[in-house]
Structures are given as C-alpha cells and as structure tokens.
Amino acid sequence: MLKELGIEFEHVPVNFTDGSTHTPEFLKINPNGRVPAYESDGLCLFESLAINLYLARKHDSPLSPANLEEDALMTQWTHWVITEIEKPLLLAAANLILFDEDKRSLAELEIALKKLARPLGVLNQHLSERRYLVAERFTVADLNVSAVMTLARLAALDMSAWPNVDRWLEACLERPAAADWKVISFKIPRPETDLGVLAMFV
Amino acid sequence: MLKELGIEFEHVPVNFTDGSTHTPEFLKINPNGRVPAYESDGLCLFESLAINLYLARKHDSPLSPANLEEDALMTQWTHWVITEIEKPLLLAAANLILFDEDKRSLAELEIALKKLARPLGVLNQHLSERRYLVAERFTVADLNVSAVMTLARLAALDMSAWPNVDRWLEACLERPAAADWKVISFKIPRPETDLGVLAMFV
Structure with a gap:
C-alpha cells in the first residue's frame, strides 16, 4: 500500500x-x-x-474511498476476505505446498476447496460485471482481497472454475507495487495430531 | 448499532x-x-x-471516530476480534454449550482456550490502563469487539484470568441498546468426523 x-x-x-x-x-x-x-x-x-x-x-489517491459508501464497500470486502477466504485458503495452501510433501492430506485439501467454492463463486459473479471490486477502479478493496489471495498463486491453486477471479487477481498482482509477493517462500511444519491441525487453523 | x-x-x-x-x-x-x-x-x-x-x-455520535487516527484504531480492533477471537471462541462455545452435551470434547475446548489466552491477555493488558478500547469512551470498536464476545457470556466462559476484559465486557453488554443478545439461544449439531469439525471451524 x-x-x-x-x-x-x-x-x-x-x-x-x-x-x-x-x-x-x-x-x-x-x-x-x-x-x-x-x-x-x-x-x-x-x-x-x-x-x-x-x-x-x-492519503488521497485513486485507491482511496471517495465517499462513505465507497468506504463501506471497501471495508465490507476486506472483512469478507478475512471471514470467508483467509483460513480455508491457508488450509488448502498447507496441503498443496506449505506442509512437507509426505505430510499433506488430500482430505483436508478437499475440505478447504469445498469451503472456498462458495465465496470464490460469489466473487466470480461479482467480477462478471465489473473489472474491480468497487467503483470501477483499483482500490484498497482490491489490494486487501488480492493480498490475502496471493496464497492461491503461491500454492498454484487451480482457479479455472472462477475465471473472472483469476483475471482480476492477475491484474492486481501484476501491478508494479505488488511485485514483492513473488519471492515469498515458507514452509509450515505439520502438527503431529489432528487436534494440532484444528488448533493451527481455527 | x-x-x-x-x-x-x-x-x-x-x-x-x-x-x-x-x-x-x-x-x-x-x-x-x-x-x-x-x-x-x-x-x-x-x-x-x-x-x-x-x-x-x-452518523455522527460519541461512538463515531472523531478523526482518521481514531478510525484506524477502531478498524484495527475490529479486524483483531475477527482474526484472533471469533473462531476459537466459537470452538470453545461449541464444546461448552452449542454441541449436545454428549458430543462435547474437552480436548477441543482446551485447544480453543489455549488459543484464546494470548489475545485475551493482550486485551486485558490494554484495558488495564483505560476503560474502553479507543479514546476513553464507548465507541464502535467496543461495540464490535463485545458483539463477538457475547459468545463468551452465552457459553458462561470463565473470564477470571482476564478481570479487565470481564469488567469491560459487562459494561458493553449492559448498555440498553445491547439487550437483545440475552435471548439468543441456538445449538450446533456436531459434525460426525474430526475432518467435519475442521471443516466447520476453519
């Protein structure tokens, strides 16, 4: 930002x-x-x-809310990505790349993808009629939602079911100011028990 | 609100x-x-x-941010309660009251309480020097954080380790405008498998 x-x-x-x-x-x-x-x-x-x-x-800029209604929608989408996307996307990414290969669970990946399908469908529909989330320009709403969704790119998550999200995410992450995410690399040690996994992602 | x-x-x-x-x-x-x-x-x-x-x-009121810095802190605490408190508190409440009595798990409750201890400690420390979260008056920050924490009261969660949080929460929930939470009553059916529990709370 x-x-x-x-x-x-x-x-x-x-x-x-x-x-x-x-x-x-x-x-x-x-x-x-x-x-x-x-x-x-x-x-x-x-x-x-x-x-x-x-x-x-x-700091007044094209990314800023121009009025309270734009601000409300930018805040709304920001809360939405925390509530609907962040944790299941992390669970998916853990089982795609962040856990060591022999510690990944296909069943956990399926749960995560099933949980993501509804909100990603909502976002895909929203973006079928517009290029950006709010007010037809790149704003802090796009920045916040796409920042969380960098994990989808890091994990090479298949986004073919949500082509509008895929196109929008590419536009957000190709911005020069967003280049840093491409060098992110980290691993998460898988907890030893199922309860440990629940504790990690709850 | x-x-x-x-x-x-x-x-x-x-x-x-x-x-x-x-x-x-x-x-x-x-x-x-x-x-x-x-x-x-x-x-x-x-x-x-x-x-x-x-x-x-x-709508300008004592609950409103008076400037951008107050707004930032109110937004911060609102994100904090979603990120740090909401899901583990729901897991704790599920295993205290929301699941049927014979479907509750002490191990899951312990995980939830362990996860809650750090953020509740942070909030308790923050409230050791002030009555409300931001700007020494009841604001939307208190409303939002306490709204999520009604679950602690519904589940009769023991708050004795965090006396400042307990006192603050009481002040928030005793406001006449907040009376509705007291009649909330619902149950959550426990998923049949551990993976189902993970899917519910992730």
Missing part, C-alpha cells in the same frame, strides 16, 4: 520465528507479537488490512 | 436454517447467503462489523 501511494517508508524486517516479535520493544508496537506492525508519528497499528484501509483514507 | 445511534429501522428476520437466505431476493442483498445484511437508499452491505463501522462513520 505504501508503494502504491508513493510514500517513503522504512521497512524493518522482523523474524517471527526467532522470538524477535516478542521482545519488549516490539510488543510496544504490536502487543500481539505479530507482523506486520505500523508506526508513524506516534501512531502504532496492527492488523495489516486495517493498516491499508487507514493509509488509503489518510 | 442502529439502536445506539437512535436510528429508526425495520428488522426483517431471515431464517438461515430453512433456505430463506438463499432465495433470489435475499441473494440480491447479500450474495453470500448470510445474515445479517443491510439495505438503505440503494446501498446493500454484508459483513456485520463492516456495517457497524459504516454506520458509525455516517
């Missing part, structure tokens, strides 16, 4: 696997001990998609 | 267990086939907490 807005910023990489997100200094910025966190002029924020919405509202 | 703002509205009850949320008429208002959905002057919105944020921004 900062790159889209052309705002200078300092990116401070913080490793969430070695305890760096749980130092007293970091917890002052984000008491949840998670990345990302944002700090500017004494304002500290957590929750990445909330940070993006704030930046869009603060 | 509409009651807090003193706005007249028509509440149209829609049963989500008998197909009423999947009629063509309802899907025009919310293509996801879920309640709640909001319609006013041609604007249709889904995602309950996004609707609340919109109403707070549209």
Whole structure:
C-alpha cells in the first residue's frame, strides 16, 4: 500500500520465528507479537488490512474511498476476505505446498476447496460485471482481497472454475507495487495430531 | 448499532436454517447467503462489523471516530476480534454449550482456550490502563469487539484470568441498546468426523 501511494517508508524486517516479535520493544508496537506492525508519528497499528484501509483514507489517491459508501464497500470486502477466504485458503495452501510433501492430506485439501467454492463463486459473479471490486477502479478493496489471495498463486491453486477471479487477481498482482509477493517462500511444519491441525487453523 | 445511534429501522428476520437466505431476493442483498445484511437508499452491505463501522462513520455520535487516527484504531480492533477471537471462541462455545452435551470434547475446548489466552491477555493488558478500547469512551470498536464476545457470556466462559476484559465486557453488554443478545439461544449439531469439525471451524 505504501508503494502504491508513493510514500517513503522504512521497512524493518522482523523474524517471527526467532522470538524477535516478542521482545519488549516490539510488543510496544504490536502487543500481539505479530507482523506486520505500523508506526508513524506516534501512531502504532496492527492488523495489516486495517493498516491499508487507514493509509488509503489518510492519503488521497485513486485507491482511496471517495465517499462513505465507497468506504463501506471497501471495508465490507476486506472483512469478507478475512471471514470467508483467509483460513480455508491457508488450509488448502498447507496441503498443496506449505506442509512437507509426505505430510499433506488430500482430505483436508478437499475440505478447504469445498469451503472456498462458495465465496470464490460469489466473487466470480461479482467480477462478471465489473473489472474491480468497487467503483470501477483499483482500490484498497482490491489490494486487501488480492493480498490475502496471493496464497492461491503461491500454492498454484487451480482457479479455472472462477475465471473472472483469476483475471482480476492477475491484474492486481501484476501491478508494479505488488511485485514483492513473488519471492515469498515458507514452509509450515505439520502438527503431529489432528487436534494440532484444528488448533493451527481455527 | 442502529439502536445506539437512535436510528429508526425495520428488522426483517431471515431464517438461515430453512433456505430463506438463499432465495433470489435475499441473494440480491447479500450474495453470500448470510445474515445479517443491510439495505438503505440503494446501498446493500454484508459483513456485520463492516456495517457497524459504516454506520458509525455516517452518523455522527460519541461512538463515531472523531478523526482518521481514531478510525484506524477502531478498524484495527475490529479486524483483531475477527482474526484472533471469533473462531476459537466459537470452538470453545461449541464444546461448552452449542454441541449436545454428549458430543462435547474437552480436548477441543482446551485447544480453543489455549488459543484464546494470548489475545485475551493482550486485551486485558490494554484495558488495564483505560476503560474502553479507543479514546476513553464507548465507541464502535467496543461495540464490535463485545458483539463477538457475547459468545463468551452465552457459553458462561470463565473470564477470571482476564478481570479487565470481564469488567469491560459487562459494561458493553449492559448498555440498553445491547439487550437483545440475552435471548439468543441456538445449538450446533456436531459434525460426525474430526475432518467435519475442521471443516466447520476453519
């Protein structure tokens, strides 16, 4: 979002696997001990998609809501992707690429894909009549929803059933400001028990 | 939120267990086939907490953000409750009251409580220095976070480890506009398999 807005910023990489997100200094910025966190002029924020919405509202640009109704729809789609897409997409990605190959479960993948089918169908239908989610231009709504859906690309999820989503996602992720996602690479160790898997994804 | 703002509205009850949320008429208002959905002057919105944020921004009141920084923090806490609290709290509630008594799992309850401990600790610490989440008054942030946490009360979740959260939640839920939650009563049939449980809560 900062790159889209052309705002200078300092990116401070913080490793969430070695305890760096749980130092007293970091917890002052984000008491949840998670990345990302944002700090500017004494304002500290957590929750990445909330940070993006704030930046869009603060810095007038084509990505910003032009009025309260646009803002409402951008907020709505942002909540929608957290509620409907994020966790099942992570479960699908875990069983496509993030777990070691011999630890993947076809049954869990099927559950995840079944859960994703309804919201992806809704998004596909929505995008059958428009190029972008809100107001016929690329906005913070597209940025937030596509940011979560980078996982679909990282996992090479078959999107052929949702061609409008596929086309829209390509348009979002091909923007110069979005290039960073292409170098993301990480693994998740599979929990040893089914309860552990439930604990990971709930 | 509409009651807090003193706005007249028509509440149209829609049963989500008998197909009423999947009629063509309802899907025009919310293509996801879920309640709640909001319609006013041609604007249709889904995602309950996004609707609340919109109403707070549209109708000036003590619950509304007074500036972009307050708005950012209200949005942040709203995302936080969806990301950190909603699903594990539902899993805890399922195994405390929503599943039939002989279908509850102590192991699942423990997982849920373990997952909730960190974010509830963060909230408890945050509320050790202030009465409300943002700006020292009851706002849409408190409304949204406490709305999700009604489940803790319905499930009689032991909150003694987080006394500040307990006190704050009581203050939020005792507001006259919030009385409706007390009559909520529903059961969730437990899925037959562990994979079914994962599918329900992911």
